Amino acid sequence: MTDPLDPELKSLLQKWEIDPPAPDMPARLIQTALSHPQEKPWHIVAMENLRRAFTDWQYAIGYKLAALAGCAALGLGIGIAAGESLDVAGVALMAGLGG
Amino acid sequence: MADGGPFTIQMTTLLTDEQLMTQVARADSAAFRQLAGRHLTRAYAIAFRLLHSREDAEEVAQEAISKVWQKAAAFDPARSAFGTWFYRIVTNAALDRLRRRKTPAENLDDHAEALRDTAPTGEDLRIKADETRRIRQAMSALPATQQMALTLVYYEEFSQAEAARIMNITTSALEALLFRGKKGLKQRLTP
Numbered sequence: 163m164t165d166p167l168d169p170e171l172k173s174l175l176q177k178w179e180i181d182p183p184a185p186d187m188p189a190r191l192i193q194t195a196l197s198h199p200q201e202k203p204w205h206i207v208a209m210e211n212l213r214r215a216f217t218d219w220q221y222a223i224g225y226k227l228a229a230l231a232g233c234a235a236l237g238l239g240i241g242i243a244a245g246e247s248l249d250v251a252g253v254a255l256m257a258g259l260g261g
Numbered sequence: 262m263a264d265g266g267p268f269t270i271q272m273t274t275l276l277t278d279e280q281l282m283t284q285v286a287r288a289d290s291a292a293f294r295q296l297a298g299r300h301l302t303r304a305y306a307i308a309f310r311l312l313h314s315r316e317d318a319e320e321v322a323q324e325a326i327s328k329v330w331q332k333a334a335a336f337d338p339a340r341s342a343f344g345t346w347f348y349r350i351v352t353n354a355a356l357d358r359l360r361r362r363k364t365p366a367e368n369l370d371d372h373a374e375a376l377r378d379t380a381p382t383g384e385d386l387r388i389k390a391d392e393t394r395r396i397r398q399a400m401s402a403l404p405a406t407q408q409m410a411l412t413l414v415y416y417e418e419f420s421q422a423e424a425a426r427i428m429n430i431t432t433s434a435l436e437a438l439l440f441r442g443k444k445g446l447k448q449r450l451t452p
Binding site for chain 2: 170171172174175177178179180181183184187188191192194195196198199200201202203206
C-alpha cells in the first residue's frame with residue numbers, strides 16, 4: 163500500500179498531540195474489567211448442561227438399572243404368560259361373537 | 262510484570278496476542294493484564310482522536326477491554342487477528358459515542374477553552390496549542406468515518422488493509438474515505 167498523504171499535511175497532522183491518559187488508567191481499567199464475570203458461548207454452556215444432566219442421571223445408577231431390569235423381567239413374564247393362556251376363539255365365543 | 266520472575270517475563274513476552282487470548286478464555290487474569298497492557302494506550306488514543314475528551318476516551322477503552330474479558334471465549338483466532346477484533350470494538354464504540362452526542366461542537370469548544378486556560382504561557386506553547394486546536398477542529402468537521410480512517414492510518418499507523426479490516430469495509434472504500442478526508446482537511450488547514 164502506498165501512502166499518498168503529502169508530507170506537508172502529514173507534518174501538520176503530527177502536531178496534534180493528544181492529552182495523555184492518566185498514569186493509573188491501564189490498571190484501573192483492567193481492574194474494572196476483571197470485576198465482570200466472563201461469558202461463555204452457547205455451545206459451551208449447552209455442553210456443560212448436558213454433562214451436568216448426565217452426571218445427575220448417573221446418580222444411583224445401580225438401583226435404576228436394577229429397577230429397569232426388574233420391570234423388564236416382569237413385563238416379559240406377564241407377556242409370555244398372557245400369550246400362553248390367551249385363547250382368542252374362546253374369548254370370542256364367550257363374548258357371543260361366534261357363529 | 263514486576264512481580265513475576267525473569268522466566269515468567271520471558272515467557273509472557275513471547276506469547277502472541279492470540280495465545281494470550283486462549284489463556285484469557287480460561288480466566289487467566291495475568292494473561293489478560295499482559296494483553297490489555299499492550300493495547301489500552303492505543304485504544305485510548307484512537308478514541309481520543311475521535312472524541313476529544315479524556316473521559317470519553319477512557320470510557321471507550323473501558324468498554325472495549327471489558328468486552329475482551331467477558332467475551333474471551335467467543336474470540337476465534339481463525340476468523341480474525343486479536344488486533345482486528347479488539348480495535349473494531351474500540352472503533353465501533355467510539356463511533357457510536359460520537360453519533361450519540363447531540364452537540365459535538367459544544368464539547369469541542371469546551372475543550373478548546375480548557376486548553377487555552379491550562380496551556381503554559383510561553384509563546385511557542387501557545388502557538389502549538391492553537392495549531393492543535395485548528396487541526397482538531399478541522400478533523401471534527403469531517404464525517405466520523407473519515408475521521409476514523411485518518412486516525413487509524415495516519416495517527417496510529419495501521420496499514421490500509423488492517424484499517425479496512427478494523428472498520429469492516431473494503432480497502433477501496435477505505436481509500437475513498439482517506440481521499441475525501443485528506444481533501445477536507447486540506448481545504449480547512451491550508452491557507
